[in-house]
Amino acid sequence: MPPILELHDLVKKYGDFAAVKGISFDIKEGEIFSLLGPNGAGKTTTISVLSTLFSPTSGDATICGHSVTREPMEVKRCIGVVPQELALYEDLTAQENFNFWGSMYGLSGKALSSRIDEVLEQIGLTDKARQRIKTYSGGMKRRVNIGVGLLHKPRLLFMDEPTVGIDPQSRRAILDSVKELNRQGMTVLYTTHYMEEAQELSHRVGIIDHGELIALGTQAELTRQVQETDTLILHIGENEDPQALIDALKDVPGVLRITPTNHEVAIVTPSAEELIAPVVTRADRLGIKVHSIDIREPNLEAVFLHLTGRALRD
């Protein structure tokens, strides 16, 4: 079976600035594929081109067997899109929003109203359907935003950072519903800058940074690249200076790379156990108090750190 989505050397420039610099990958029907990358990596730009909002500067993509540049109408019918920013009418109710967006997808009459009931059920807003969106909480708005993308039962669903800025329960509910949709047969392209989400959801992950796809594969394939390395996380006090600690530790044998994050210092090393003693001694000598130490098995964060030298949430 041919892939449901194929990208060939896709380039998108805004003026002179290349936001996407020639990326290629494909997605098989039935997969959850995550595009993982920090803010500004080019995730939304990629989704915008794939959903035919912008034409690519060069390259092409084929979705459901149709080219995004030459047969955009066919592509639009096959995909559902959940944009990163809420795109709803706040002065209309959820029901009215669904009615409007459903009609934009050519649904009408009984078929539309029963589908709206299903979606309302799915996002758990049946009893709030007749209230205006502007009275909703952030999490509820996000769920309506997702619901709109599901109305026409797309074969392929794009979700662009659907959990940004919401409470943990709503986030949990969204992640569960992505898995449920996938179980029912929907293919999902999911973008995020949260390593944990990519890890939990995806069959395969593409890591994107500065408009380039720097790694692609299953999680096992990706972490194998950093198999030989552990990550040691030192938690230090809020008033401590991580830079001083980094300067003191960078020439310790066994430290491959060392980077600061929030009140933490992350050290990539082939062997974490052997490093603990010298690290603690040096910190102590500087008078920096280390509250706790974690050893992390190789994960997607480590892959990103390994490939770019930066933490995902810089």
Add this chain to the structure above:
Amino acid sequence: MSTRKIFHVALKDVCLIFRDRSALILMLLAPFLLTIGMGAVTGRFSGSSTNSGIADIPLTIVNADAGQLGDALVEMFTSPDLEALLDSTISTDLSAARAAVDNDESAAVIYIPAGFTDSIIPSPQRSAPPELVQVEFYANPTRPTSSGIVRTILEQFLSQVEIGRISGEVTVTQLLANGYIDPAQAAAVGTSIGQQMVQSSGSTSSIKLINVTEGGGEVEFDTLAYIAPGMALMFLMYTVTYGGLLLIKENRQGTLARMLISPTTSAQVLGGKVIGIFLIAMAQLLILIGGTSLLFGLKWGDPLAVLVLVFAAAFAATGWGIIIAAVFKTPGQVGSVGSALMLIFGLLGGSFFDVSSLPGWVQIISKISPNAWGMEGFLNLAHGGSIVSVGTPVLALLIMGAVLFCAAAFWISRRGLARK
């Protein structure tokens, strides 16, 4: 191309505007109240000639001023001109007057505090600038129309008293509240509305009334038949600007992009937006025409011809709304340009005074406004003209609309419908 989607886009915009209270106030209530206010100062409501549905509005005036302005205000409200419209009681007991409003026995209280006259006309003996004393207005919220009428008349009076404290206050406040103009512009807009109102109310005789139809028969002509279309056409520009703003807002809030990534063409989306604005504009004019006919018994003329003219005026004005939205980028720009056009077109189009007394070149320039053509048509009809008499204005309005749509379509096709 499916026209159903166009219709859905249009219907959604109609729905959105009818949910926006401040927009509705400006679209419908403001022109209505201004019509009444101007009608009141021009003596429209005098004696028996009124057959309006609104009459004998109960009102209490408490005058503690003991100065010439307070007396003048009382005199105006009790004048024979307003006798049929208002039922004014003069009282000295403010709290009793307020209680009457609270008990729904009265629509409003006007309280003229002591020192009101002095605060505006400084006595020669005093050198220090007087403290500002303001007339207070206490409205009955369950009678918004009646109290709105009283308030408008009151503001008419105040604008005649002092240009700086302008009757346009209501309008300007609403424009501001709606984010439609900057606070920085408010004073200027207020002043120019106010000045125009003072001019028009002070010089009502400059409105030329022609009482003869083409057939030679006498037709009763009513000053409201001049004022009402002027106000309706002026606020028509507000409505189409609002429509243009909806397009800009949809671009900002991402719903425009979302429509464009659904299986809907840009032509369908744009077509829907245009038809939406057009329908709102039509609805506004028809409601104002219906309202003034029912409430004041105003005769607009041959209904079919009125409908044709309304169609053409809404079409041309929609063209202006779309071109502003196509050319300008931010909601602020669109709002400012729209409110400027509303005033300029209002002035040129004769919403405030009769332009036929102005120099010829001004009259020629005025023809770029839908207001001028609309006024010409409505006046012809009010004078008893048939559908033939609006042939030229209708044609001119349709051409104006078509030219503006082509220009807007060209502009939009060059830069795309959605933009960042």
